[in-house]
Amino acid sequence: MTDRLAAQIAFLTEADKLKSVYRATKVLDGHRHEDSGSHSWHIALYAMILAEHAKTPVNIDRVIKMLLIHDLVEIDVGDSPIHGDHDIAAMEAAEAKAADRIFGLLPDDQRDAFRALWDEFEAAESDDAVFAKSIDRVQPVIGNLETNGGTWPEYNVTAQQLEDRVGWKVAKGAPAIWEHLRQRIADWFARST
Amino acid sequence: MTDRLAAQIAFLTEADKLKSVYRATKVLDGHRHEDSGSHSWHIALYAMILAEHAKTPVNIDRVIKMLLIHDLVEIDVGDSPIHGDHDIAAMEAAEAKAADRIFGLLPDDQRDAFRALWDEFEAAESDDAVFAKSIDRVQPVIGNLETNGGTWPEYNVTAQQLEDRVGWKVAKGAPAIWEHLRQRIADWFARST
Ligand SMILES: [Ca+2]
Numbered sequence: 203m204t205d206r207l208a209a210q211i212a213f214l215t216e217a218d219k220l221k222s223v224y225r226a227t228k229v230l231d232g233h234r235h236e237d238s239g240s241h242s243w244h245i246a247l248y249a250m251i252l253a254e255h256a257k258t259p260v261n262i263d264r265v266i267k268m269l270l271i272h273d274l275v276e277i278d279v280g281d282s283p284i285h286g287d288h289d290i291a292a293m294e295a296a297e298a299k300a301a302d303r304i305f306g307l308l309p310d311d312q313r314d315a316f317r318a319l320w321d322e323f324e325a326a327e328s329d330d331a332v333f334a335k336s337i338d339r340v341q342p343v344i345g346n347l348e349t350n351g352g353t354w355p356e357y358n359v360t361a362q363q364l365e366d367r368v369g370w371k372v373a374k375g376a377p378a379i380w381e382h383l384r385q386r387i388a389d390w391f392a393r394s395t
Numbered sequence: 396m397t398d399r400l401a402a403q404i405a406f407l408t409e410a411d412k413l414k415s416v417y418r419a420t421k422v423l424d425g426h427r428h429e430d431s432g433s434h435s436w437h438i439a440l441y442a443m444i445l446a447e448h449a450k451t452p453v454n455i456d457r458v459i460k461m462l463l464i465h466d467l468v469e470i471d472v473g474d475s476p477i478h479g480d481h482d483i484a485a486m487e488a489a490e491a492k493a494a495d496r497i498f499g500l501l502p503d504d505q506r507d508a509f510r511a512l513w514d515e516f517e518a519a520e521s522d523d524a525v526f527a528k529s530i531d532r533v534q535p536v537i538g539n540l541e542t543n544g545g546t547w548p549e550y551n552v553t554a555q556q557l558e559d560r561v562g563w564k565v566a567k568g569a570p571a572i573w574e575h576l577r578q579r580i581a582d583w584f585a586r587s588t
Pocket of ligand 1: 272273338
């Protein structure tokens with residue numbers, strides 16, 4: 203029992219480092235960049251509140267757990283802004299290695315269970331994972347809309363790029379949400395250009 | 396649908412402010428104070444990993460949801476360090492008012508469901524709430540143990556005070572965890588005094 207608890211506490215202590223991984227986006231009041239710990243909390247809350255809009259009914263409890271762990275690999279590899287350029291294969295290999303290390307801190311049964319959940323999220327094929335990915339993608343869009351475009355001007359993002367890079371991913375898991383946002387995005391770009 | 400979605404997005408946007416509420420504790424690497432958004436993520440993760448140690452079997456999915464929303468009232472009232480002095484009745488009244496406002500942003504059915512879950516957490520009587528409270532209490536203790544006493548010296552905390560203020564609350568919901576920590580706490584105070 204004590205060994206098991208010590209392993210669990212070691213994992214939870216390591217997880218604390220996600221609070222020191224910063225994202226390209228800022229918290230909405232703009233006073234600092236958002237950390238991936240806060241981000242993980244916020245999108246778990248997003249999923250909880252928006253579950254009814256999933257294209258296919260999901261097991262929201264699994265989705266929430268998936269989102270609570272989905273960014274832990276960033277402790278080793280950092281956050282990759284979706285509008286940047288990356289070597290996808292190299293990034294995926296680095297993330298898998300990080301998952302080995304971080305989930306490997308847990309007792310074997312939990313290591314396997316949560317690694318499987320993370321793999322499912324990454325594969326983005328199950329209904330739960332597709333919805334989880336939609337939610338992960340939609341939160342920065344809403345954040346940008348709420349802060350006069352947020353990081354869009356900085357990255358020279360266009361409405362068409364949002365459609366191509368984010369829209370279809372959100373629509374795949376939560377079409378009603380993207381439908382709602384598409385109109386708000388069109389309005390924002392019409393006003394700002 | 397659009398009105399409902401707009402209300403849900405307004406709630407989620409308001410929730411972002413929890414990332415700007417800071418706690419007395421620091422993130423473990425010490426570079427900043429912990430915000431209540433990150434904290435909420437971390438203890439939801441704690442509950443998920445430590446559920447097996449609950450004194451009475453809990454519905455971990457309910458516990459996680461409870462922990463995701465438990466600190467939202469701090470957007471209006473801030474965080475109250477457990478080692479400070481407070482007018483408890485005034486604080487509870489202010490928190491209830493904050494809960495009215497914040498959960499009130501949601502569509503009525505969700506407002507009622509999540510307000511009930513928050514009330515249950517605050518009442519600390521159901522098995523799920525007792526375990527959730529235990530987890531909320533134990534995370535700063537572990538954080539302090541992992542950072543050479545953390546905020547204990549600053550607040551002149553003694554091992555007996557930890558037992559009186561935190562220990563019985565943790566033990567009520569998760570006795571095995573407190574048993575494990577009590578020994579580590581005794582060792583730390585023996586070394587540091
Ligand atoms: Ca993410």
